[in-house]
Amino acid sequence: MKLSELLQFNDIVIQCHDNPDADALASGAALHWYFTKMDKKVRFIYRGNNQTQKSNLVIMLSDLAIPISYEPEFDENPELLITVDCQYGQRNVTTTTARNIAIIDHHQITVTLPEFAEVRSNIGSCSTVVWNLIREEGLDVNEDKNLPTALYYGLYSDTNRLSEISHPLDRDMLDSLTIQRSLITKMSNANISLKELKITGKAILEYEFFEDHKYLILRAEPCDPNILGVISDFSLETDSVDVCLAYYVNPYEIKYSVRSCTKEVHANELAAFLGEGVGGGGGHIYKAGGSIHPEKLVKDPAVYLKDRMAEYFNMYTILYTKDxxxxxxxxxxxxKLPQEVGTVRLADIFPANTQVEIRTLEGDVVISVEDDSFLMIGIEGEVYPINQTKLLARYKSLGRPYSRSFEYSPSIKNLATGEKTDVMSHAQAVVSHGxxxxxxxxxxxxxxxxxxxxxxxxxxxxxxxxxxxxxxxxxxxxxxxxxxxxxxxxxxxxxx
Ligand SMILES: [Mn+2]
Incomplete structure (x- = not known):
């Protein structure tokens, strides 16, 4: 979906989930900014039984002037309702009637999506999704003094202080925002209430240790998701503990954080395994997280997670190829069959000795451009450097550009100037000898x-x-x- 498709409507209400978090507030504020700029009548509301009291969010609302109002009794019938950081019809968002519905979110899809929807389930925050939509309209959120900080804090809060980021689009947003660093520090140091400090202590006291595979499971009472990161980071420091799972269960969501300090377990893979078919998870090799929809579980959540952990550790064998x-x-x-793939001669784009960062779906790689450096683009969009001698030995040129589209198009950044180039527009087709x-x-x-x-x-x-x-x-x-x-x-x- 493009945001400009929604400009056919004039009376627009943006609603985020009840008990909003930083990401919901930031993404709604960004949409509000866009529609105000486009001269629309727009309001940003949240409903439900509770008015926000969490101290970091109170600071966010006032210092970043988030234009939201608490409307528990809202009973108008606007032309367009956009639910943000949630999906219309889900239990965590009080139902508001409207003539048209749009959904902008980054959670797993659990409802039938309306015609107007942008749900990117593998992205770290809804702030990133909205930032990208605004960018695609040719606008820059940095024009506003407060929005960049709000969006940054939205992603920061939803990914455990950026430690569970996995999508390159999230990194693209971080690179582009001009933020007020002192405000991030102020908000993130008002993150834990005394009650949550107690929740942290209780979860740790009631740990379950599984000695055979050296992992801990820690159950917390429902709390801010960031607390799970605090619990698992701290518990992982324990001697003889290699992996930690911290989670809580509330009526709408089971949220979890995974940490690993052993090279035999990738936290992002374990997090994805725990959420497979019932939610979703991901992140980095050492830190990751995810969420599960309780209504999709047949078992009690605690039993499900315990069984699933055991299943993970018992299902694979480890091979070290050298032995x-x-x-x-x-x-x-x-x-091997001949393969058509893409290649880019880096020296055609950058002068020799330039340090460049290549951003791909799998992560960032930094290399120095030499006269004979080339990039290969594999059939799944994976990118890796190669030198000219190897390239000529394995592939022959087809003498035409290489065009394919991938989930995320790889890009190259010149680290000295910060200037970004997309890789695919320079790619030439080659075929492997097989x-x-x-x-x-x-x-x-x-x-x-x-x-x-x-x-x-x-x-x-x-x-x-x-x-x-x-x-x-x-x-x-x-x-x-x-x-x-x-x-x-x-x-x-x-x-x-
Ligand atoms: Mn979110």
Whole structure:
């Protein structure tokens, strides 16, 4: 959806969820700013039984002049109602009647979406979603003195002080905002009330420790989600504890934080596993979080999480390729197919020795541009550097531009000037020679694989993904996701 599609309406009400948090306040304020600029009659409201009292939010409302009003009895029938940081019809937002509905959110989709909807479930905050919509209209929120700080604080609060960010769009927003740092400090130091300090202590006192896999589960009473980060960060410092899960259950949501300090468990993957099919989770390798919809659970939430944790730790085996030799007797021989991919000659865009940061869905990579540096763009939008000699040995040019669209288009930033360039507009198509031979078979159990090139970070193979060995090197073992395997390899019929 584009925000300008909503300009056909004149009487607009923006409503965030009851008991608003910083992200709801910031995203609503940004929408209010946009529609005011477009000369619309617009109001920003919240409803429900409670008026905001949390000290950091009271500071946010006054110091950042958030234009919201508390309207528990609201009974008008506006032309357009936009629910922000929540979805119309969900239990955490008091129902307001309106002639047209729009939804702007970043949670998992739980309702039938109306025609006007922008729900980006894998993004860290609704503030980011709104910031991006405004940016796509050619406007800059930095024109306003307070909005950038509000949006920053919205993302900051929803991602445990930015530690659970996983989407590059969130990082793009952080880079672009001009904020009042002192206000962020002031708000984040009014984050915990004395009551929440007590909740933290109680959760820690009642920990459950699972010795076989060295993890802790800590249940807190419903509280601000940031408290979960405080609890899990602190508990992870315990000797002989490698992984922590802290969570609370309220009628609308089960919220959780995951922390890991062992290279054998990626917190973002465990968080995604806990929320799979019933919510969603993600973040970084060491810090992550997520949420679950209680109505989607058949079991009691505490039992569900305990079982799911045990399931996670029992379902995979760990392979360190340098000490592993796999038996190829039950594997088939495959040949690599020629692949059309993209490449960018970095020296065509930047002068030699420029430090650049490449932003992709998997994270940021910093490299220095040399005369012979190229970037490869793989079939899933993954980006990695390559030098000219290797490029020429493995690929041949097709003499035309490479055009494809991905979930997030990779971009390159010149670190000296801050100037940003999109990668795809410079990409040329090349095709790989193909022909490499591998032995492979689909996995019948999950594997965490530490490859020869990276002993710090494992690759996860799920059931159905392929485990492969290069024919000329028995230690070069890797994982290929099942959905791309047929595009990459073709089986060679055994000759009898
Ligand atoms: Mn939010």
């Amino acid at each position: 592993t030799v796999l038996d190829t007797a039950d594997m088939s021989l495959y040949e 022909g490499g031979l591998i032995y492979a078979k689909p996995l019948d159990h999950c594997v965490k694989l530490f490859t020869l090139w990276d002993e710090e970070k494992y690759y996860l193979g799920n059931i159905g993904d392929y485990i492969a060995i290069r024919a000329e090197d028995e230690h070069d073992i890797y994982i290929i996701k099942k959905h791309i395997f047929p595009q990459l390899y073709k089986e060679i019929e055994p000759t009898i």
